[in-house]
Amino acid sequence: MKRSGFQTMSPYRYPLYILFHPKDGFQEMKANKKGSLTAAGIIVLLWLFVEVFYRAFTDYDLNPFEIESTSLFRVSVITIMMYVMACVANWCFCTLLDGKGRMTDIFIVGAYSLLPYVIVRFVTVLLSWLLIQDEGILISYSVVLAQVWCCIMILIGLQEIHEYSMKKVLLSLFLTVVGIVIMLFLALVLIMLFQQLYYFVATVSFELRY
Amino acid sequence: MKRIIITLTAIFLALSLCTQTAYAFQPDEAYTYDGSEAVPSTNVFQVNTIIDGTVMGCANLKSAQDIFVDSRDWIYILDSGNCRIVVLDENYHCVRELTEFNYEGTVLTLAEGAQGLFFQESTGYLYIADTKNNRVLLSDLDGSVKKVYEKPESALLDASVPYAPRKIIVDNMGLMYVTSVNVNTGALLIDSENNFLGFYGTNAIKETWEIALEYMWRSILTDEQNAQSQYSFQPTEFNNIFWSEERFVYAVSPVSDTIASPVVKLNALGNNVFPGDTTFGDLALFQELGDTAKANEMPLFSDITVDNEGVFTILDTNKGRLYQYDDSCNLLAVFGGIGAQRGLFTTPISIESDSKNQILVLDADKNTITVMNQTYYGKKIREATVLHNEGLYEEALEPWFEVVRMNANYSLAYVGIGKAYMELGEYELAKEYFKVAGDRENYSEAKEMVRSEKIRESFAGIAACVIIGMVVILGYDFFKKQILKIRKAVTAKKGEVKR
Numbered sequence: 001m002k003r004s005g006f007q008t009m010s011p012y013r014y015p016l017y018i019l020f021h022p023k024d025g026f027q028e029m030k031a032n033k034k035g036s037l038t039a040a041g042i043i044v045l046l047w048l049f050v051e052v053f054y055r056a057f058t059d060y061d062l063n064p065f066e067i068e069s070t071s072l073f074r075v076s077v078i079t080i081m082m083y084v085m086a087c088v089a090n091w092c093f094c095t096l097l098d099g100k101g102r103m104t105d106i107f108i109v110g111a112y113s114l115l116p117y118v119i120v121r122f123v124t125v126l127l128s129w130l131l132i133q134d135e136g137i138l139i140s141y142s143v144v145l146a147q148v149w150c151c152i153m154i155l156i157g158l159q160e161i162h163e164y165s166m167k168k169v170l171l172s173l174f175l176t177v178v179g180i181v182i183m184l185f186l187a188l189v190l191i192m193l194f195q196q197l198y199y200f201v202a203t204v205s206f207e208l209r210y
Numbered sequence: 211m212k213r214i215i216i217t218l219t220a221i222f223l224a225l226s227l228c229t230q231t232a233y234a235f236q237p238d239e240a241y242t243y244d245g246s247e248a249v250p251s252t253n254v255f256q257v258n259t260i261i262d263g264t265v266m267g268c269a270n271l272k273s274a275q276d277i278f279v280d281s282r283d284w285i286y287i288l289d290s291g292n293c294r295i296v297v298l299d300e301n302y303h304c305v306r307e308l309t310e311f312n313y314e315g316t317v318l319t320l321a322e323g324a325q326g327l328f329f330q331e332s333t334g335y336l337y338i339a340d341t342k343n344n345r346v347l348l349s350d351l352d353g354s355v356k357k358v359y360e361k362p363e364s365a366l367l368d369a370s371v372p373y374a375p376r377k378i379i380v381d382n383m384g385l386m387y388v389t390s391v392n393v394n395t396g397a398l399l400i401d402s403e404n405n406f407l408g409f410y411g412t413n414a415i416k417e418t419w420e421i422a423l424e425y426m427w428r429s430i431l432t433d434e435q436n437a438q439s440q441y442s443f444q445p446t447e448f449n450n451i452f453w454s455e456e457r458f459v460y461a462v463s464p465v466s467d468t469i470a471s472p473v474v475k476l477n478a479l480g481n482n483v484f485p486g487d488t489t490f491g492d493l494a495l496f497q498e499l500g501d502t503a504k505a506n507e508m509p510l511f512s513d514i515t516v517d518n519e520g521v522f523t524i525l526d527t528n529k530g531r532l533y534q535y536d537d538s539c540n541l542l543a544v545f546g547g548i549g550a551q552r553g554l555f556t557t558p559i560s561i562e563s564d565s566k567n568q569i570l571v572l573d574a575d576k577n578t579i580t581v582m583n584q585t586y587y588g589k590k591i592r593e594a595t596v597l598h599n600e601g602l603y604e605e606a607l608e609p610w611f612e613v614v615r616m617n618a619n620y621s622l623a624y625v626g627i628g629k630a631y632m633e634l635g636e637y638e639l640a641k642e643y644f645k646v647a648g649d650r651e652n653y654s655e656a657k658e659m660v661r662s663e664k665i666r667e668s669f670a671g672i673a674a675c676v677i678i679g680m681v682v683i684l685g686y687d688f689f690k691k692q693i694l695k696i697r698k699a700v701t702a703k704k705g706e707v708k709r
Contacts, residue, residue: 060645061654130661133654 011036040111089179099162109157120146254543254588339375362406411480413445
């Protein structure tokens with residue numbers, strides 16, 4: 001194997017390398033355990049920060065949200081929940097479909113793949129203070145571009161860690177979405193059940209007291 | 211001791227009475243819309259007087275259906291329950307009372323339940339839509355009828371539908387626009403010789419995917435199957451029409467899923483010139499409630515009136531409320547409500563505005579006319595909007611500030627202030643006000659101005675930086691070359707020495 005720069009790279013510079021060399025990068029990561037859980041965690045936290053930053057600090061004319069009626073806590077919880085659920089769902093289905101990736105691998109691939117979006121989102125928030133509404137198309141286009149980039153990275157990353165064909169990656173991604181829906185449904189049912197239980201207990205105690 | 215207590219109580223009582231008379235008391239909480247959210251507001255209208263039989267100096271009204279106010283502020287009332295026309299002068303005293311009309315030697319009377327009245331000032335003739343008698347009477351103020359218009363002859367008019375004129379307006383040429391019960395193809399355009407000229411201003415059908423789907427099904431299914439279909443996409447008929455001096459016809463229709471807008475301003479061709487996406491009255495709220503809305507929460511727009519500044523007011527009979535808008539459909543005021551108190555109505559049926567910007571509300575149940583005049587706040591809003599709509603933003607600045615001082619919830623005022631500051635070149639301030647108003651488009655414009663101003667200001671600095679940078683880079687290259695040359699020369703020399 002030829003020696004190149006990335007093999008001796010620090011785990012915090014590694015995601016930046018993968019950004020432009022997803023195929024080599026993820027392969028190497030899988031083979032030599034180059035992925036860093038800390039780096040992945042930091043990226044996910046950055047994502048969370050950027051999502052909040054985007055809602056709170058985009059300039060008014062380019063901000064589709066009304067900051068007064070946006071709960072930043074809710075945004076953060078939803079962001080993290082989405083990420084965790086996607087990882088878990090993917091892990092569940094890929095284990096069944098002979099995927100070689102472990103939970104940590106999935107977590108790291110997901111996080112590293114988010115990096116383009118995180119960076120572009122951050123830059124667009126800063127740009128929003130310079131651009132006016134007519135030029136806002138620049139922002140939306142660059143965000144779409146970043147999202148496409150993220151998708152490509154996720155596809156390649158999953159392909160590498162699970163040792164799948166592209167067809168199977170797409171199938172597993174579809175199943176992941178299904179898995180998320182199932183999880184949400186179960187959560188909803190559970191919440192409703194507990195609500196019923198709560199009301200039942202509350203009514204009984206109310207009846208007992210009066 | 212007892213005496214002191216009694217005097218104190220008396221004083222307090224007197225004081226409490228004082229406070230009640232000192233404020234313009236309005237029983238209903240005023241509100242306005244900030245975006246789609248209803249927020250508290252200051253009262254824009256208050257009760258001036260209430261006209262009933264004692265004020266008029268004649269018998270009380272009985273389920274009157276229509277009023278008309280001319281430019282002298284004379285009021286013409288169609289007192290349908292008593293089958294008469296009452297004419298009041300500007301002091302609300304009865305000057306004429308018409309019950310019998312002479313037509314070529316015979317005496318005509320109105321049938322109970324006549325619905326429409328129009329007074330043409332240039333000729334001095336009254337047009338009365340005598341609904342139950344299926345005719346329109348053209349009479350002067352002395353009660354002598356000049357003409358009786360029965361159903362015009364035309365193949366376009368369905369013979370099976372009886373002619374029952376409801377509301378009538380007449381333009382300067384003497385053309386009558388008559389709405390008839392159960393005719394949903396618009397107002398009938400009739401000339402002074404009773405020739406039917408055509409329909410005017412049919413309500414446009416809203417283009418929704420449901421209608422497209424239904425249209426597709428109808429083209430596939432057989433006629434028998436179509437006949438069974440319950441779905442109808444017929445337009446609703448006008449509830450009321452109004453002729454404005456600027457030669458536009460304003461019309462209100464019942465709210466329905468099929469028509470594009472219940473409030474329209476029609477040009478000579480019968481096309482709506484209002485922006486199509488405006489929601490009038492509490493329509494937004496009603497649409498938000500969706501299927502859970504009760505029947506009495508559905509707006510029922512029954513009359514519209516326009517004053518000489520282009521400000522129009524619509525009446526929602528179900529809620530008893532009046533909504534006033536300026537020419538660009540910005541909400542200026544919401545007032546009224548259902549109730550027995552002064553300033554509330556039970557069945558408001560017809561509204562008119564007079565030359566002093568007062569609104570007259572005819573209540574068919576209370577049998578009174580309530581005259582509402584503008585409060586100080588209302589006058590300021592009016593002054594500001596009129597200046598604003600004429601483009602005199604700077605002049606409107608002072609009244610807008612006064613409006614904001616009295617009601618901080620009125621978002622249009624902030625737009626006005628922002629525009630004034632734009633005019634004055636205070637772009638940063640303008641930006642702030644547009645943000646408060648929630649006006650992203652104008653905010654962006656102000657931001658652009660701020661940006662170009664900053665670039666202009668710091669252009670010298672930027673240019674200097676660029677020039678210095680270029681000099682540095684070029685200079686660096688130059689010196690690098692020189693140094694390399696020297697080094698080469700030195701090494702060459704050293705080599706020579708070594709050799």
